[in-house]
Amino acid sequence: MSLYHEAADILEKAQKNGGSLKSIVFGKKTWKTDAKTLFALTSEAAKWSEVLSEVVERSGVLGVEKTLTPTLALLLTHDLFLSKKGVALPASHGLNTSISRHKVRLSAELTKARLRREFATLDALRAHVNSEAANGPATDSDSKPRIRHPRWIRINTLRTSLDNELASTFTDYTKALSLKEITHATRDQRIYHIDEHIPNLIAVVGPDEPTTFNSYKQGKLILQEKASCFPAYLLDPMPDEGDVIDACAAPGNKTTHLASLLADSGSKVTACEKDPERSKTLEKMVKLAGAGDIVTVKQKQNFLKLDPAAKECRSVTSLLLDPSCSGSGIFGRDEAMVTVRLPSATVEAPASKSKKRKRGGQKTQPAPEPIEQAGDAITEETPEQEDDDDAKLKARLDNLSTFQLKLLQHAMSFPAAKRITYSTCSIHAEENENVVVKALLSDIATSQGWRIMKRSDQVDGMSRWHKRGSADAVRTAMVASASGHAVNGLDAGQVGDACIRCEKGGEDGTMGFFVAGFVREGGDIAMELNGAPDEASDADKADDDGEDEWNGFSEDEA
């Protein structure tokens, strides 16, 4: 398959499923073309897709060229006019000739498309297209104002304070009283909003790139999605109560958040990270955030192999568990605001309007709606890999949730633990409510008295958060687990209400996210300290066997 056929495949998938280009390209290892080349071409073509679809449709080439699918025509037109190297095929290649012989007609349509948009030169149009891709168009396809995804910035109180930053880094910014002012801001406005749920978190919009701020470079500001701040805040580690483990820690956003919550308390955080490369990033992040005195990084540490009965674990009263997941709740920085719009297959050549036909096996269909992939920088997990079919997705979710449950049960086996948070940036119930219900019904939970942290027992900002877990998903998991209709004496509605969800995109300005808290009343040492519980040994054994381990989507340090 050529570069263009593979690129067409990618764009069609992105357009059909709304998936991210990055995950489609890099989630598959069997491309014939170099993945970077494919990503470069498809992301450029996606940026230009609205203009080029118009050009291809109006030129009528699709009505006369049998070998060209709409997507191939768009890609080839892109390279013909907009790539420095031109079409990456020999001049005699069928695809090249099928587009090149319409160069004059296509060029005229490109000029008309530019003039309709009131740009005097192609360079001016290019600048506009690049800016729209970076910042998002001002309106949706139906001319409604587009919801902007804020940049969420956590003020690192280990190094600075909210007041200091507002008076320095954000001195040119105006305070917005509601998040809506941020999500509906115009592109040139500089505004901040102090979040009403998470202390020391602000939402920002403006033309400046926060990674260029000095405060960011000095570790005073941490770019962290709002939802990603929920787990440490929900865990609510009590100063002087005991120590905390961050079980799956890299790149370290939640680790440094925990450290800031525990500053001056005497309690310590142990951060485990299994992956060697990500361990280095974690170490760097902890240092930059000024959290080195509070956090001990255990590089290359598989959490499942940490012995809960070991002396170093006896003081651990809280655990934060944020394992690898499908990443289905997130969107990638690289494709923020990209719209994939493909030409309609039904367009006919002006000269032969009666000769309507299908091309390249592609079904004739109405012009597809643009798909927005709005997003912001996320560094903790890469976006979801595209699954070709439901069976593959199911298998992947089964694999992930088995691993996630194992980690959660291992966390429950720490003898002095009183609180655990479990979180994913997944939208799938399989990784969320299902795991929670299975964990609550497991032997380790029932024997050690683990319960769900009820909404009424949650820290203020989290009990006020409006979007809760799915009662239906909890009910389904209860029925599947043959537990009847209650867990911990709570019905599905109450367990669902104890779980917290965030929606991907929309007025909340969040990514798709899930978090649940677990508590153990009393929380006293409830087992023999010189022997790990059976579940832990089983987990270790499974890990040794290389089974049920998921390593798929955690490499993103971009």
Ligand SMILES: C[S@@+](CC[C@H](N)C(=O)[O-])C[C@H]1O[C@@H](n2cnc3c(N)ncnc32)[C@H](O)[C@@H]1O
């Ligand atoms: C979703 S990311 C964590 C993001 C992190 N909590 C943050 O907020 O920056 C999951 C991490 O867990 C690591 N991981 C996966 N399995 C692990 C295990 N068994 N033990 C320790 N780390 C693990 C992955 O390598 C990955 O870095």
